[in-house]
Amino acid sequence: MGERTPEHGATGASPSTAVEGALSGVRVLDLSRVLAGPICGQILADLGAEVIKVERPRVGDDSRAWGPPFALDPAGEPTAESAFYCACNRGKRSITVDLGKPEGREVIRKLAATSDVLLENYKVGTLERYGLGYEALSAINPGLVYCSITGFGQTGPYASRPGYDTIIQALGGIMSVTGQKDDAPGGGPVRVGIAVTDFMTGLYGAIAVQAALAYRARTGAGQHIDLSLLDVQISSLTNVAMNYLMSGEVPVRRGNRLPTVYPSDAYRCSDGYVMIIIGNDGQFRKFCAAAGLDTLGDDPRFLTNALRLKNADTLSVLMNGALSGRPIGEWLERFEKANVPCSPIKNIAEVFDDPHVKSRGARIELEHPVTGTMPGIANPMRFSKSPVAYDRAPPLLGQHTNEVLAEVLGMSESEIAALREAGAL
Numbered sequence: 311m312g313e314r315t316p317e318h319g320a321t322g323a324s325p326s327t328a329v330e331g332a333l334s335g336v337r338v339l340d341l342s343r344v345l346a347g348p349i350c351g352q353i354l355a356d357l358g359a360e361v362i363k364v365e366r367p368r369v370g371d372d373s374r375a376w377g378p379p380f381a382l383d384p385a386g387e388p389t390a391e392s393a394f395y396c397a398c399n400r401g402k403r404s405i406t407v408d409l410g411k412p413e414g415r416e417v418i419r420k421l422a423a424t425s426d427v428l429l430e431n432y433k434v435g436t437l438e439r440y441g442l443g444y445e446a447l448s449a450i451n452p453g454l455v456y457c458s459i460t461g462f463g464q465t466g467p468y469a470s471r472p473g474y475d476t477i478i479q480a481l482g483g484i485m486s487v488t489g490q491k492d493d494a495p496g497g498g499p500v501r502v503g504i505a506v507t508d509f510m511t512g513l514y515g516a517i518a519v520q521a522a523l524a525y526r527a528r529t530g531a532g533q534h535i536d537l538s539l540l541d542v543q544i545s546s547l548t549n550v551a552m553n554y555l556m557s558g559e560v561p562v563r564r565g566n567r568l569p570t571v572y573p574s575d576a577y578r579c580s581d582g583y584v585m586i587i588i589g590n591d592g593q594f595r596k597f598c599a600a601a602g603l604d605t606l607g608d609d610p611r612f613l614t615n616a617l618r619l620k621n622a623d624t625l626s627v628l629m630n631g632a633l634s635g636r637p638i639g640e641w642l643e644r645f646e647k648a649n650v651p652c653s654p655i656k657n658i659a660e661v662f663d664d665p666h667v668k669s670r671g672a673r674i675e676l677e678h679p680v681t682g683t684m685p686g687i688a689n690p691m692r693f694s695k696s697p698v699a700y701d702r703a704p705p706l707l708g709q710h711t712n713e714v715l716a717e718v719l720g721m722s723e724s725e726i727a728a729l730r731e732a733g734a735l
Contacts, residue, residue: 331358
């Protein structure tokens with residue numbers, strides 16, 4: 311396994327750089343781009359793995375150009391570091407290698423021979439044509455865990471198609487249950503507000519890689535992981551899909567309402583919206599008392615959850631009429647005293663300004679060679695013995711090429727210079 315030497319430089323993070331991470335000693339060769347694969351690699355880096363990100367010379371990961379916004383230097387001027395790229399490449403070292411050159415492909419083969427894990431999200435068959443597919447590299451390194459992330463998987467009639475998050479959201483069913491009903495104002499299918507399929511695929515990738523490493527620890531054998539965005543998206547439908555499989559009824563869009571309990575919706579107050587979910591009949595009566603709607607607690611139309619679901623539209627009108635007359639803060643104070651589950655609907659700035667969020671350290675700051683410091687979003691996993699580490703800010707393009715080739719492959723300055731002369735780096 312590759313040897314990992316932590317670098318200090320995280321501020322606002324746990325003091326975990328002095329402690330070995332759970333995946334210390336694991337070397338990951340990350341050939342992936344954009345989001346799903348890079349998220350997987352970033353999670354592994356947070357957990358202590360050494361992650362070497364391979365990028366195209368001069369251009370790098372496509373997402374480097376996906377801005378604005380771009381990070382600002384200390385003088386307030388935009389840099390070449392896009393927020394998108396920086397969101398999913400923390401903790402890695404960047405090298406530039408041209409896979410179109412035979413010398414570049416040989417560098418990848420040598421790095422794969424010393425690595426525990428390889429991540430890639432090329433179109434099906436691309437790396438095989440370069441002699442860098444699983445079969446070729448596992449012949450060099452039988453213990454290699456090779457994780458391929460694609461839109462539709464390595465097999466099946468759609469395998470050759472490119473897959474983008476929103477396309478997969480549409481094809482995988484989640485857009486059919488996201489948004490307002492067709493007959494409601496603004497009704498129609500809506501994508502989830504983040505690239506949720508890409509992100510979940512990155513999570514599943516990290517889980518799959520660790521499972522394969524556990525299997526290798528027992529058997530000595532690596533393996534090929536075939537991970538598809540579409541498969542992940544369908545899996546994430548969970549209880550919504552199970553409702554269909556058991557009942558045969560096709561789920562529909564319901565806006566913010568839950569299909570199984572009511573009240574469950576966003577309700578307008580005088581200065582914004584509050585989200586309320588009532589889980590049982592006792593909570594409903596407490597809500598009614600706190601909201602000044604005492605008569606509704608004994609109204610025969612709303613005595614049980616089943617009745618409230620049946621009469622949800624009527625109840626919604628009554629609740630909105632009562633709640634719209636007072637500000638969110640007043641309602642939150644009343645409902646929290648009554649143990650009624652509720653929350654304001656916050657924008658992103660308000661989220662990071664929330665005192666509880668601040669206390670949990672959701673924002674981190676990393677030292678960066680161009681910007682001075684770089685903000686980041688903390689990993690949510692909390693370990694008592696192997697804490698998450700934030701050892702490196704997202705790397706500059708090719709920042710570590712010479713360092714990695716010398717340290718990992720033992721190349722001399724003249725050998726590295728020859729590769730540059732050949733256009734391989």
